[in-house]
Amino acid sequence: MKSKLPYNFGALPPEYSDYENANIVILPVPFDQTSSWIKGSDKGPRAIINASRHLELYDIETASEVYMKGIHTAKEIISANSPKMVQDVRARVDNLLDDEKFTVLLGGEHMVSLGAIESHAGHFSNMSILHLDAHSDMRDSYFGDRFSHACIMARAKEITGNIVSVGIRSSDTSEMGNIDKSRIFYASAINKSKDWIRKAAAKLSNNVYISIDLDVFDPAFMPSTGTPEPGGLGWYEVIDLLEYVAKRKNIVGFDVVELCPSKYNLAPDFLAAKLIYKLLSLKFA
Numbered sequence: 001m002k003s004k005l006p007y008n009f010g011a012l013p014p015e016y017s018d019y020e021n022a023n024i025v026i027l028p029v030p031f032d033q034t035s036s037w038i039k040g041s042d043k044g045p046r047a048i049i050n051a052s053r054h055l056e057l058y059d060i061e062t063a064s065e066v067y068m069k070g071i072h073t074a075k076e077i078i079s080a081n082s083p084k085m086v087q088d089v090r091a092r093v094d095n096l097l098d099d100e101k102f103t104v105l106l107g108g109e110h111m112v113s114l115g116a117i118e119s120h121a122g123h124f125s126n127m128s129i130l131h132l133d134a135h136s137d138m139r140d141s142y143f144g145d146r147f148s149h150a151c152i153m154a155r156a157k158e159i160t161g162n163i164v165s166v167g168i169r170s171s172d173t174s175e176m177g178n179i180d181k182s183r184i185f186y187a188s189a190i191n192k193s194k195d196w197i198r199k200a201a202a203k204l205s206n207n208v209y210i211s212i213d214l215d216v217f218d219p220a221f222m223p224s225t226g227t228p229e230p231g232g233l234g235w236y237e238v239i240d241l242l243e244y245v246a247k248r249k250n251i252v253g254f255d256v257v258e259l260c261p262s263k264y265n266l267a268p269d270f271l272a273a274k275l276i277y278k279l280l281s282l283k284f285a
């Protein structure tokens, strides 16, 4: 689809999208080398940015226009292999945090989060991770690869022991040694619980990095992921959690990963764009 809208997150004019004045930077990492089933998350960042150009920029619930803080869309990070990609992401995010930019990473497969997590942990003391996902991603390695998307949280755990995982509904026996069930809010338990949000937030430290694998949502309305799993969370369950955390904690950065776009259904791309804009609105309101 051709469009005259500017190509950046939110289709913003230069006064709200130039780097110098922006408080927020969107960093696209179109990397997909280790997906185990459906490929195509390398097309995720562009699909999210394209959909974001059709957002309405007033947020009803916060009565705010977060784009006025300035949202710059950075140049994509293109890397040859996973270890190099992790290094490249870390170096770029280090620069952004040194410039005091609030950084939003767009994947790509879930391993894109690792460099961003490393960088944020180096800039913010005692950082915890709020991890939204269908999968626990705690394998020590997957087919011999320690940088597989299926190992992201095992690698993240080497950086901070304070990880809270939400929406999990798929794990492998090989992960059990790495899994602390007291820090996992399984989708099945969320479905039966009334105050899971309060309990999950209580386990987080003040500085929170949020990593959102879009397969945390139910595939009924988020079918565009590489490994869809039934029984996922609804829009308002995720938004209520993010709102609760935004009001009580210091969200230091976040990523949205694993969008595997379909040319036949653009609604999931828009969901991802709106989720990002909503979380920014909650953070900066």
Ligand SMILES: [Mn+2]
Pocket (backbone or CB within 6 Å): 133, 134, 135, 213, 215, 216, 227, 258
């Ligand atoms: Mn996942």
